[in-house]
Amino acid sequence: MGHTVNNGVNVDALLAAREALKKAPAAGEFTWRASCKWLNGTHARSTVQGFRGLGEEQSHKSEFSFDTDHPQVFASEDNGATPVEVVLVGLASCLTAGVAAVAQNRGIQLRSVEARLEGKMNIAGILGIDGDVRNGYDNIKVTFHVDADASKKDIEALVAQSQKRSAVFDIITNPTNVTVEVV
Amino acid sequence: MSRVLTEHSIDHVVLERGEVANSWRQERWDSLRLLTPNWLSRLPGYAYAGPDPDGFMSLPEIVEFIAAFAAGTSAPVRTQTAVSSVRSIEGGYQVTTEHGEIRCRALVLATGANNSPRVPDLQRSVPQAVHCLTTFSYRNPQLLPSGGVLVVGAAATGVQLADEIHRSGRPVTLCVGEHVRLPRSYRGRDILWWMENSGVWNQRYDQIEDLERARRLPSPQLVGTPGHCTLELNTLSGAGVEIVGKLAAVRDGRALFSGGLANQFALADLKMERLLDTFDSWARERNSDGEVGPIERYSPTQMPQSTRLSLDLRSGEIRTIVWATGYRPDYRWLNVPVLTPKGELRHDGGVITDAPGMYALGLPVLRRRKSTFINGAEADVRDLAQHLAGYLASCRSP
Numbered sequence: 001m002g003h004t005v006n007n008g009v010n011v012d013a014l015l016a017a018r019e020a021l022k023k024a025p026a027a028g029e030f031t032w033r034a035s036c037k038w039l040n041g042t043h044a045r046s047t048v049q050g051f052r053g054l055g056e057e058q059s060h061k062s063e064f065s066f067d068t069d070h071p072q073v074f075a076s077e078d079n080g081a082t083p084v085e086v087v088l089v090g091l092a093s094c095l096t097a098g099v100a101a102v103a104q105n106r107g108i109q110l111r112s113v114e115a116r117l118e119g120k121m122n123i124a125g126i127l128g129i130d131g132d133v134r135n136g137y138d139n140i141k142v143t144f145h146v147d148a149d150a151s152k153k154d155i156e157a158l159v160a161q162s163q164k165r166s167a168v169f170d171i172i173t174n175p176t177n178v179t180v181e182v183v
Numbered sequence: 184m185s186r187v188l189t190e191h192s193i194d195h196v197v198l199e200r201g202e203v204a205n206s207w208r209q210e211r212w213d214s215l216r217l218l219t220p221n222w223l224s225r226l227p228g229y230a231y232a233g234p235d236p237d238g239f240m241s242l243p244e245i246v247e248f249i250a251a252f253a254a255g256t257s258a259p260v261r262t263q264t265a266v267s268s269v270r271s272i273e274g275g276y277q278v279t280t281e282h283g284e285i286r287c288r289a290l291v292l293a294t295g296a297n298n299s300p301r302v303p304d305l306q307r308s309v310p311q312a313v314h315c316l317t318t319f320s321y322r323n324p325q326l327l328p329s330g331g332v333l334v335v336g337a338a339a340t341g342v343q344l345a346d347e348i349h350r351s352g353r354p355v356t357l358c359v360g361e362h363v364r365l366p367r368s369y370r371g372r373d374i375l376w377w378m379e380n381s382g383v384w385n386q387r388y389d390q391i392e393d394l395e396r397a398r399r400l401p402s403p404q405l406v407g408t409p410g411h412c413t414l415e416l417n418t419l420s421g422a423g424v425e426i427v428g429k430l431a432a433v434r435d436g437r438a439l440f441s442g443g444l445a446n447q448f449a450l451a452d453l454k455m456e457r458l459l460d461t462f463d464s465w466a467r468e469r470n471s472d473g474e475v476g477p478i479e480r481y482s483p484t485q486m487p488q489s490t491r492l493s494l495d496l497r498s499g500e501i502r503t504i505v506w507a508t509g510y511r512p513d514y515r516w517l518n519v520p521v522l523t524p525k526g527e528l529r530h531d532g533g534v535i536t537d538a539p540g541m542y543a544l545g546l547p548v549l550r551r552r553k554s555t556f557i558n559g560a561e562a563d564v565r566d567l568a569q570h571l572a573g574y575l576a577s578c579r580s581p
Contacts, residue, residue, distance in 0.1 A: 153453065153456065153457075156449065156453060157453045157457075160446055160449045160450045160453055161450075163443065163446040164446065164450060169443060169446075170443075172442065173428070173441050173442035173443035174431045174432075174441050174442070174443070175431050175432040175434065175439050
């Protein structure tokens, strides 16, 4: 079934990893990292390179860099996307990658996958104007357009399964402990 | 199993810590009825013979049914005989009971998977003023304080209790995570008629692609009522039960719910639809389209306009929490290394391969999808009794 379908996902490797990790669970403990340097105003530069997993330190093949800032309507310089938009990027990309992986596993050939995200937020929260308004998103809407060799139901099931196994979906929809210290 | 061992002329005893049908007598709630229609209540050589084959037995009727079966088969049951230890010895097992020791060549664990309620660790963070109980200790809504009730868990028990507690006049908030949605009736037949006749229930454990997942599935949202009603989340929310996402944390006295509720609805609706597609294909293949009504499909589970992501457990809004969060087996007395690191029994279709002569019954998808249902017992029992008989014979031959 999966032989003629190619979405570019090495599902065999993932399935093999799954089996190997069942026998050696400690290897599944990963630590992802990011560093951030303030530049000026609300402009900061974050970098990602090293992470830990499979029992040892790992590295991306190059350092990835992300400039973030606030837009001009916030009286800022707009040198990069806002942090809250980066969160939408995280969700979109995690769900999209998941759609590809699940499609590969289910023998569904994808032709195109596009997602559009909208996060609604009332800035009275972050501006401290109204204590009843939260800082974060009131809701996030994700709209997928998927062109694939599959029925509408099968595509809906793909997208549902992607959410079920998505790290960022979990991070956003469920509470996560965050501790911050100053050294 | 006892009945079938008798057929094989295998000498045995059945040890029961209480009375026959103990769990039904002691550990269930007053209004409980079987999820399975009475015509499905079949045990070896015994079946429901009452006046309502399409109905659902009540708790006292279930107890009577099982007790009568035990009496009728003259099962060698030793009641009030709790087991405190099982260990391996030369040639078999040593069983320590409150009335003395027993040595046996083979052993069948029929204690099931539902010995203790499973309650999430976050229960410790629930404010003291909130009354907490599990489905083990819950009996009926009148025994609860008046005021709001948070029901955590939306498998069969959770939705049933949410419904009856709501009808008692107490506001109910129901936390919903992964769940299995099913209509009670489909195309004019009980949904379990379809499960049984289409062969879905008979699917063997060694033919199921993701067996671990199948064994972990929550019980379907079904109830047995005289009206054969479908107990679905749309009905509950229509009646005024507040549906929220899975209880994810309790922080500073606030219950926090998952924001992923919409996808849980989607997953359950899609899964139900796949099952109904399977049933329709089966009906078409065997030309049953005349025996059953026209194809039906149901409204998607509606997402409320806005769902709460949190609830203040200190405000007094919630006076009671009912943990309908499942059960786990208790193997503390089993001193034989046959458990996984997570405390589950390691078995191959009920044969405990690490302990020759030891078997298990009544676990989820033990050998077939219907293994945990009354009508599923016989097939599993016959398979395992055969294996056991073969094992005993091989012990005897040099």
